[in-house]
Amino acid sequence: MSTVDMLAMIADERHRMAELIESLKPGQLLAPSLCEGWTVHDVAAHLCAPWIFGARRIVPAVVRHGFRVHRANAELVRELALDLTAEEIGRQLRMNAEFTFNPRLVSPLGQLTDLQVHGQDICRPLGLARDLVPERMLLSLEFLLGPRARGSFVPRGRLDGLRFIADDLEWAAGQGLLTVRGTGEALLLALTGRPVVLDELSGSGVAALRARIT
Incomplete structure (x- = not known):
């Protein structure tokens, strides 16, 4: 699997997520996701963290929480969810579909996995079907x-x-x-x-x- 192919998959998953998030109604965005303590809107906003916060904020947060990625994400996601509407999240995902974020802790495979899992975190509790590739x-x-x-x-x-x-x-x-x-x-x-x-x-x-x- 070449790096180019991997980045193309990540870009396509971001476009798919944009379509999904833009299709949701306000009540659906406020529903609990499969991520404990996070709403659907929180999960959607989290996907924009790599280019909004960047490695300079994400990596120190991961280190501060003993390399527990989920705890570091929880620290950062609330701010994003307050700042971004669903429409803005969709626009961000499309504009940054080809964004690369590859520190040692988050490989391209990690990014691909994150997008696939979080798509199901959103769809399953809402009763929405979403086929994975x-x-x-x-x-x-x-x-x-x-x-x-x-x-x-x-x-x-x-x-x-x-x-x-x-x-x-x-x-x-x-x-x-x-x-x-x-x-x-x-x-x-x-x-x-x-x-x-x-x-x-x-x-x-x-x-x-x-x-x-x-």
């Missing part, structure tokens, strides 16, 4: 099972002893004897700690994964 899901699943996601996207220890199988993608990864099976989308959300999908999974490792997430 299989090729991109595969890239993100591989990223989440790899070392670069450990400690940021995936807490250390969550995946220990587990093997994950995406039945719709013909994909499997992980070193464990206990299996967790489901759709690629459900695994993507489970790996990033969304308990709403746990009942959609099957296999001998689901109980262990549930205990680690909840």
Whole structure:
């Protein structure tokens, strides 16, 4: 996978997110998302953080919170949500679709994964269908099972002893004897700690994964 191809995928996901956010009604924007403590509007605003805040504010926030990316994001997102309307968020995503933000802690694969997961964080609680691109899901699943996601996207220890199988993608990864099976989308959300999908999974490792997430 070339860098050019990866950046094109990220740009396309930002355009898709812009269309989604611009289509939402005020009541939908105020609804809780799958991100604990964040509304749909908060999640949407968070996607603009890389170019509005930049590495000079994001990286120190991550360091200040012990490299816990989600806690650093929570510190910054409230300000963005207050400043940006849904229309402005959509415009920002289109204008900056090709923006690159690649410090060591947030690789292009991390950005691609963030966009896919947050799209579902918005759509699932609103009862909206949103298809993910299989090729991109595969890239993100591989990223989440790899070392670069450990400690940021995936807490250390969550995946220990587990093997994950995406039945719709013909994909499997992980070193464990206990299996967790489901759709690629459900695994993507489970790996990033969304308990709403746990009942959609099957296999001998689901109980262990549930205990680690909840």
